[in-house]
Amino acid sequence: FPVKVNKIEQKMEAPNYTINTLRYLIKKQPSFSFRLIIGSDILLEKKSWKSFDEIEKLVPLIIVPRKSFDGNDFSIPNISSTLIKKNIRDLNLVKKIVPVKILNYIDKYGLYKDSE
Numbered sequence: 404f405p406v407k408v409n410k411i412e413q414k415m416e417a418p419n420y421t422i423n424t425l426r427y428l429i430k431k432q433p434s435f436s437f438r439l440i441i442g443s444d445i446l447l448e449k450k451s452w453k454s455f456d457e458i459e460k461l462v463p464l465i466i467v468p469r470k471s472f473d474g475n476d477f478s479i480p481n482i483s484s485t486l487i488k489k490n491i492r493d494l495n496l497v498k499k500i501v502p503v504k505i506l507n508y509i510d511k512y513g514l515y516k517d518s519e
Contacts, residue, residue: 408512420453425461440465442483491515 411427412419421439428437439462446466449455458464482500487509490496497506509515 408514410513413516422452422454422458422461425458429461437462438465439463440467442467442469444469488515 409428412424415423415427425437425439428435439458441464443466445452452458487497487501491509501509
């Protein structure tokens with residue numbers, strides 16, 4: 404299935420919440436089938452997320468284990484988009500945690516530009 408980068412969150416009013424993004428995308432593209440990929444550690448933070456119950460009703464969650472959280476062999480790195488957004492200007496730090504191909508992709512599509 405195709406995955407498409409969408410910079411809609413950069414255009415949305417701050418503070419932005421995942422639920423607002425999902426509502427917008429579903430309204431704009433009702434024929435699309437959206438999914439939300441989250442790290443397993445987020446399950447403990449559900450109460451701090453805005454309208455997490457509604458998120459679960461709107462879209463299926465794809466939950467990927469985090470090694471530091473689950474102790475599984477397969478895991479995604481313990482790096483969040485929030486960490487990248489907060490540190491995008493510090494390239495020395497970001498280069499230590501984000502692969503070069505991903506940094507090139509972020510640069511190519513202008514992701515996190517509003518975070519600078």
